[in-house]
Each structure stands twice: as C-alpha cells, then as structure tokens.
Amino acid sequence: MNPKIMEMINTQAFPTPFCPGCGHGILMNAILRAVAEMEYDLQKMLFVSGIGCAAWIPSPHFKADTLHTLHGRAIAYATGAKLYNPNLKVVVVSGDGDLSSIGGNHLIHGARRNIDLTVICANNSIYGMTGGQVASTTPLGSLTTTTPQGNKEPPFDLCRLVKAAGATFVARQSVATPVPLVRTLKKALAHVGFAFVEVISPCPTQYGRRNAFRSPYELIKYLRENSLSAEKAQGLSPEQLQGKILLGEF
Amino acid sequence: MPWKKTKSLLEPGWYFMQGDEACAEGALAAGCRFYAGYPITPASEIMIRMVHRLPEVNGVFIQMEDEIGSISSVIGASWAGAKAMTATSGPGISLMTESIGYAGITETPCVIVDVQRAGPSTGQATRPAQGDIMQVKWGCHGDVEIIAFAPWSVQEMYDLTIKAFNCAERFRVPTFILADEAVGHLRETLLIKEEVEIFDRYKAPGLPPFGTDEPNGVPPMPAFGEGANLLVTGSTHDPWGFRKTADPQIQARLTERLVRKVKDFRAEILLTEGHFLTDAEIGVIAYGFTARAALAAIKKLRQQGIKVGLLRLISIWPFAEEAVAGLGQNCRVIFVPEMNRGQIAGEAKKFTSTPIIPLPKTNGEVFEPAEIVEAIRRNLT
Numbered sequence: 001m002n003p004k005i006m007e008m009i010n011t012q013a014f015p016t017p018f019c020p021g022c023g024h025g026i027l028m029n030a031i032l033r034a035v036a037e038m039e040y041d042l043q044k045m046l047f048v049s050g051i052g053c054a055a056w057i058p059s060p061h062f063k064a065d066t067l068h069t070l071h072g073r074a075i076a077y078a079t080g081a082k083l084y085n086p087n088l089k090v091v092v093v094s095g096d097g098d099l100s101s102i103g104g105n106h107l108i109h110g111a112r113r114n115i116d117l118t119v120i121c122a123n124n125s126i127y128g129m130t131g132g133q134v135a136s137t138t139p140l141g142s143l144t145t146t147t148p149q150g151n152k153e154p155p156f157d158l159c160r161l162v163k164a165a166g167a168t169f170v171a172r173q174s175v176a177t178p179v180p181l182v183r184t185l186k187k188a189l190a191h192v193g194f195a196f197v198e199v200i201s202p203c204p205t206q207y208g209r210r211n212a213f214r215s216p217y218e219l220i221k222y223l224r225e226n227s228l229s230a231e232k233a234q235g236l237s238p239e240q241l242q243g244k245i246l247l248g249e250f
Numbered sequence: 251m252p253w254k255k256t257k258s259l260l261e262p263g264w265y266f267m268q269g270d271e272a273c274a275e276g277a278l279a280a281g282c283r284f285y286a287g288y289p290i291t292p293a294s295e296i297m298i299r300m301v302h303r304l305p306e307v308n309g310v311f312i313q314m315e316d317e318i319g320s321i322s323s324v325i326g327a328s329w330a331g332a333k334a335m336t337a338t339s340g341p342g343i344s345l346m347t348e349s350i351g352y353a354g355i356t357e358t359p360c361v362i363v364d365v366q367r368a369g370p371s372t373g374q375a376t377r378p379a380q381g382d383i384m385q386v387k388w389g390c391h392g393d394v395e396i397i398a399f400a401p402w403s404v405q406e407m408y409d410l411t412i413k414a415f416n417c418a419e420r421f422r423v424p425t426f427i428l429a430d431e432a433v434g435h436l437r438e439t440l441l442i443k444e445e446v447e448i449f450d451r452y453k454a455p456g457l458p459p460f461g462t463d464e465p466n467g468v469p470p471m472p473a474f475g476e477g478a479n480l481l482v483t484g485s486t487h488d489p490w491g492f493r494k495t496a497d498p499q500i501q502a503r504l505t506e507r508l509v510r511k512v513k514d515f516r517a518e519i520l521l522t523e524g525h526f527l528t529d530a531e532i533g534v535i536a537y538g539f540t541a542r543a544a545l546a547a548i549k550k551l552r553q554q555g556i557k558v559g560l561l562r563l564i565s566i567w568p569f570a571e572e573a574v575a576g577l578g579q580n581c582r583v584i585f586v587p588e589m590n591r592g593q594i595a596g597e598a599k600k601f602t603s604t605p606i607i608p609l610p611k612t613n614g615e616v617f618e619p620a621e622i623v624e625a626i627r628r629n630l631t
Binding site: 010043046048060063064066067068070076077078080081083085106109 | 283284286310314315316322324325326327329330331332334475478479481482484491492493
C-alpha cells in the first residue's frame with residue numbers, strides 16, 4: 001500500500017476483519033486515496049458508520065474521529081454532529097442492509113433534507129456479518145441462508161431511491177474498477193449537499209460461494225463483464241440492459 | 251472542577267409559565283444548544299418553545315423523521331460538543347431505548363424528557379400517568395445506569411432540567427426528566443433567579459476518554475474535530491475506544507465502571523424532601539404530580555389527628571434507598587400512591603421490611619387528595 005495511505009491508518013488494529021477476497025479492503029484504500037488526493041485534513045473529518053462489515057472500514061482503522069453507531073442509525077447520528085459543527089467534514093460509510101433496510105428511513109430523509117453529508121454505501125447484496133441472509137439489495141433468484149429456494153423479492157435500486165428522495169449527487173461504482181471509483185469518491189467528497197455513492201463490493205464468503213462464484217476472482221470478473229457506464233447505457237433497450245450493472249453519476 | 255455560575259437567560263423575576271415551557275427554559279439556562287425532536291402529545295410544547303428560543307442563543311434545532319432519529323442526532327451532536335436534549339412521551343421512549351443504551355455504553359451526556367401519558371402503547375395520549383418509571387430504568391438490554399428526576403411543579407420543571415444537564419455532563423450519563431401530562435401542561439408561577447450554577451464538560455487532552463485510573467472517576471470527554479482521533483463505539487471497548495468484543499476482563503471492567511460511576515456518587519445526585527416526618531407513624535412515598543395530592547391528603551389527615559408524613563422522591567434513579575429504609579424504621583406502614591400499578595411501591599419493598607401498601611391509579615386521571623385520605627383511613631381501620 002501507498003506509504004501516504006498507511007500513515008492514515010491505525011495499524012495497531014491490523015489485521016483487518018475482512019475475509020480473503022472481500023471488496024471492502026479495496027474500498028478502504030479508495031476512500032483514503034480520495035481523501036489524500038483532495039488534501040483534506042483527517043483531523044477535521046468525522047467518519048460515521050452503522051453495524052456490519054462495511055461499518056468496520058473506518059472504525060477503528062482511520063486516524064480521524066470515528067463514530068461507530070447502532071444498526072441503521074449512522075445518518076441520523078451524523079446529522080446531529082454535522083448540524084452542531086458544520087466545519088466537520090462528515091462521511092458516512094456503511095453497508096446496504098444497514099443504510100437501506102433497517103436505516104432506510106434515515107437514508108431517504110437525509111437525502112430529502114439534502115444535508116451536507118457524503119454517504120458511501122458498500123453494497124455486497126447480502127447480510128455478510130450475520131451469516132449470509134437475504135438483503136433488500138439481493139438480486140432476484142439468489143441463494144441465501146434465508147432464501148434456500150432463491151430470492152423472490154425484487155431488490156432496491158439504491159441510486160434511483162436516493163435520487164428520488166432528493167439527493168443532489170448520486171453515483172454508482174464498483175471495487176472492480178478502482179480508478180473511476182476514486183474519481184467518483186473525490187467528486188462526492190467535494191459536493192456540498194447530500195452525496196450518495198453506492199459501491200458494489202462483492203462478498204465471496206456469504207454471497208459468492210452460495211451462488212456459483214467459486215472464487216473472489218470470478219465475482220470481480222462478473223462485475224467487470226456485466227458493468228456498463230450510464231452514458232453507454234443510453235439508447236439501449238430494456239432487454240439489452242437486462243442483468244447489467246449501471247455505473248456512473250445519475 | 252468545571253462548575254461555574256452564569257447569568258440566567260431570562261430576566262430574573264416572577265413568570266407565569268407552563269411546565270413544558272419551563273422545562274425548555276431550564277435546558278437553555280443550563281447551556282443546551284442542540285434540540286432534536288419528533289411531535290408527540292403531551293411533550294410537543296417543549297419542542298415549540300425550543301424552535302423559537304434556540305436561534306436566539308445560536309443553538310441548533312431540528313425536527314427529525316422519528317424518535318429514533320431524534321435521540322441519534324442528539325448523541326451525534328453531544329460528541330460534536332453540544333449540550334443536547336430531546337423530549338418525548340412513552341411511545342417515543344420505546345423507540346429511543348436502543349440509542350439510550352448506546353449513550354450509556356459510550357458515556358454520552360444527554361437529557362431526555364419524558365412527559366408521561368397513559369399507556370400501554372398509544373393508550374390515552376392526553377392523559378397523565380407515571381407508567382414509565384421502570385421503562386427508563388430497565389428498558390435497555392444489559393445493565394445501563396441512568397439518572398432520573400420527577401418534578402412536581404413548574405418551578406421544578408425548570409430547576410430539575412438544569413440539574414439533569416449538570417448530572418448528564420458531570421457523570422456522562424443519559425439523564426431523564428420523568429414529568430407527566432399534568433405537570434407538563436400545568437401553568438403556575440416560576441421564579442427565575444439572577445444566576446444558575448452549571449457544569450461544563452470536563453476536558454483533559456491526552457487522557458483516555460473511556461476509562462480512568464481513579465477508581466470512581468468519570469473520564470474526560472473530547473469533542474469531534476479537536477484532534478483526539480476519537481473512537482466512539484457501542485461495542486465493548488478499551489479506555490481508548492478500541493473494540494474488544496471477546497475480552498472478558500475489559501467487558502467486566504467497563505460494565506462495572508458504568509454502574510459504579512453513578513452509584514458511588516449517589517450523594518451528589520439524590521434529592522428527597524420530607525413533610526411532617528419527625529413524628530410520623532404512617533408514611534407516604536410519592537413523587538411527581540401525585541405528591542401534591544399526597545401532601546394535601548396528609549394535611550387533612552393531620553387535622554383528624556392521624557400522624558402521617560410524606561417522603562417525596564425528587565430523584566427517582568438512582569433510588570433513594572437510605573431514605574426509604576429510614577422511613578421504614580420510623581413508620582409502621584407506608585402507602586405509595588402512584589399513577590401506575592405499583593412500580594415504586596415494588597422498588598421500595600427491596601429496602602424496608604415495614605409493610606408497604608400500594609395505591610395504584612391507572613384511569614388516566616390524577617389523584618384527588620380525598621381519595622388518598624380515604625384509602626389511608628380504610629386501610630387503618
């Protein structure tokens with residue numbers, strides 16, 4: 001890892017709790033890289049997270065103020081801190097289940113208020129920490145520990161949800177393409193208002209191995225082959241877009 | 251110690267004010283500069299007072315999307331450096347309870363006003379009750395020590411809210427005002443003094459924020475943005491905030507300290523008041539609005555030659571066990587009128603072998619002095 005990035009990490013917390021092949025390590029690197037390239041002072045940043053694997057990306061790894069809150073409540077806790085001290089750069093980093101299921105109300109109301117937060121949602125489409133249960137983001141048909149016959153509930157499109165609720169910067173990227181990911185995170189950090197970045201970050205342990213992805217590499221390969229930039233998607237028919245993951249700003 | 255005297259925000263003198271409004275004024279006088287709330291009867295007047303008054307003192311007000319959001323943003327603001335408050339009623343306390351436990355384990359100062367109404371569930375929204383006594387104490391999973399006060403007048407809605415902020419900041423503990431609909435909506439006179447004594451958060455850069463070498467001490471509390479690299483987590487943590495979720499020693503030390511830092515400082519927190527106790531043979535324990543009826547009843551019984559005395563609990567948690575035990579030593583029987591099914595009566599039984607007779611009332615109406623007189627006379631014959 002870049003020595004400049006290592007200086008931003010509490011290395012006494014190593015090794016990270018992430019499984020081999022988890023996307024969250026790449027995302028951790030990308031967030032710190034974006035902060036470093038923007039030359040933000042970590043001492044003036046607050047990272048707020050909920051409960052779940054993704055919540056452990058900033059806490060306790062980042063050498064900044066971190067607030068590791070309850071399941072689903074990160075945006076509400078962040079709202080209080082940001083309102084009382086607007087000079088803090090407040091970034092929420094949490095998972096899809098945390099932000100969009102148990103915390104869905106705070107997500108849409110944070111977006112509606114357009115409060116000046118950067119919300120990074122690591123979407124692994126599963127409840128990873130608790131053993132691979134179906135999430136509000138799990139694709140139709142996927143096998144999980146609570147959908148042994150395949151998921152029959154359609155997932156949220158988080159970007160459309162948050163955009164409709166009023167967020168003023170909405171984007172999706174994946175850990176399979178880290179360069180555009182860092183670029184998007186930088187734009188989100190610089191944005192004044194509610195900035196939401198959904199980051200597809202696959203979970204080989206709980207999602208991949210139950211759904212015929214025999215290795216982390218296969219998940220990353222799948223992401224690369226099935227991702228499409230939002231610009232390229234324009235003009236394509238719904239049939240052509242079937243199963244594609246749209247990346248970019250919305 | 252960071253105690254100081256400051257000028258009252260309101261001009262000193264007499265006011266005619268509602269209980270809920272006096273609570274808001276007490277908060278502002280104590281230094282509250284962040285309020286988050288969600289509409290609920292019979293506590294909404296506190297929020298309405300705050301939305302007008304906070305901007306006048308450069309404070310922050312926000313109406314959140316629900317009570318979970320309210321307490322969450324209060325805790326976030328508290329760590330950003332604010333003296334912070336929310337107010338609600340029983341149903342809101344139910345929703346806030348998970349975060350109250352979080353405030354407990356993270357030692358976050360905050361004040362939560364519960365203007366109690368008749369439950370359970372939606373119950374009778376506009377009717378008084380005292381049914382949340384045990385909920386605020388035992389609602390959280392795990393052992394969380396909290397502090398609670400029960401005002402009986404508009405004056406105490408003001409004074410005890412100041413005391414609640416001082417306790418919250420001094421001990422880094424979520425602190426409750428256990429009001430009820432009757433005292434919240436009551437209008438009577440309020441005296442504002444020249445000065446108020448307030449406690450400002452203890453800072454000691456370089457010392458760990460979640461543990462201290464002093465056996466009973468309360469650790470210093472830095473704020474976000476001060477360069478402390480704060481690690482705040484609801485998971486079990488070491489004195490610096492690092493998660494230690496499988497270390498039995500750290501779990502034991504943390505949970506014991508969270509309880510001890512309140513219990514060892516009980517003398518600073520406890521508030522009780524005695525009326526006609528010196529020669530009392532029959533005791534009454536009462537608190538909140540009910541204590542007004544109890545005192546009136548005692549005066550009537552005294553006129554009839556019955557030696558009754560009142561122990562009024564002003565602080566509810568931690569429990570005034572010594573005062574209850576003392577009352578038990580001097581009296582042959584103790585009556586406990588309360589607007590619930592005997593929550594404090596049951597607690598009092600732990601600390602005295604003197605017979606305790608609960609006088610529960612849960613019809614959504616306050617006690618009349620006459621019914622307490624009658625209940626005591628009936629039980630004595």
